[in-house]
Amino acid sequence: MTTMTMPAATAAMPAAATARSAAVARLSPAALRERRAAIAQRLLDLAPGAIDAIDWDTLDRAPDWLALPDASFLILQARLGALLHLPAMRLWIDGPRLAATRVLLGEAVLDDLMSHPESAMPFGLTPCARIESATQVGPALRACGASVLLAALPRGPLRDALCRGLAPVEPSRMSPELAETLIVRARHMGGPRAGGAA
Numbered sequence: 001m002t003t004m005t006m007p008a009a010t011a012a013m014p015a016a017a018t019a020r021s022a023a024v025a026r027l028s029p030a031a032l033r034e035r036r037a038a039i040a041q042r043l044l045d046l047a048p049g050a051i052d053a054i055d056w057d058t059l060d061r062a063p064d065w066l067a068l069p070d071a072s073f074l075i076l077q078a079r080l081g082a083l084l085h086l087p088a089m090r091l092w093i094d095g096p097r098l099a100a101t102r103v104l105l106g107e108a109v110l111d112d113l114m115s116h117p118e119s120a121m122p123f124g125l126t127p128c129a130r131i132e133s134a135t136q137v138g139p140a141l142r143a144c145g146a147s148v149l150l151a152a153l154p155r156g157p158l159r160d161a162l163c164r165g166l167a168p169v170e171p172s173r174m175s176p177e178l179a180e181t182l183i184v185r186a187r188h189m190g191g192p193r194a195g196g197a198a
Contacts, residue, residue, distance in 0.1 A: 036060070038067035043158075046165025053157035062158055065149065065183065078104050078138065079186035080145030082113050085128050090114070096134035104138050109190035126151075126172035145186075147172040152179035 027035065036059045043051050043066075065076055082089065082105060092098055102110050126147050129140045150171035153159035163171065172179065 032060075035064075035067050042066050042073070043161050043165070047161045050157070050161035050164050054161060058156070058158050063152065063183075065187075066162075074142060075105075076183070076186060077142040077145030077149065079109060079113075079189055080148045080182055081128075081141030081143065082109075082145075083116070083182060083186060084126050084144050084148070085131065085141060086113065086116060088128065088131065097131060097137055100134035100137040101141075104141065106190060112189045125174040125178075143169050148174070148179050148182055152176050152183060 036056065039059050039062050040051070040054070043054060065073065068076065082101065089101065105113065126144055128144050129136070131137055131140045146166045146169045150159065150162055150166065150169065151174050153162060153171075154176060159171070163169075174182075
């Protein structure tokens with residue numbers, strides 16, 4: 001059986017990045033400008049000092065979740081964090097933490113989350129802060145989720161800018177491919193995707 005080899009750079013490129021490049025190439029000029037503007041604004045909001053290192057090609061290669069509206073961007077972080085906090089959340093018996101999680105994620109997403117098998121989740125690759133009160137639910141889930149988003153980005157100016165903007169959160173130790181898989185899963189939890197198109 002003959003094995004086809006690919007150039008190293010192409011072989012290493014995650015499938016999601018290849019699909020994203022193709023999707024961006026199909027955008028109309030107006031839609032492309034809108035996407036670039038939304039991502040640039042996110043970077044300016046999070047890390048204004050790092051924007052000078054970002055060029056047009058970097059914006060075009062950026063994942064669509066960077067262009068999400070602020071509320072959807074935070075919801076995505078919370079969903080990702082909830083996926084990784086799942087074992088601890090299943091042990092919660094007090095009402096306030098569960099109520100805070102239900103408000104943050106929504107009833108349908110929480111139900112979907114609780115149906116996920118723990119064996120399918122990559123526990124241990126991302127530090128998950130202990131959540132002991134209802135007021136800690138939102139910040140802890142979002143911080144954990146942000147580490148997954150950072151892990152999905154290849155090393156370079158875009159990741160550097162996001163690391164500065166989301167500090168003190170650090171990238172998870174999971175692979176970019178695994179992070180991408182979790183992001184897709186989080187965006188589909190509870191039915192409609194968080195923030196629209198992936």
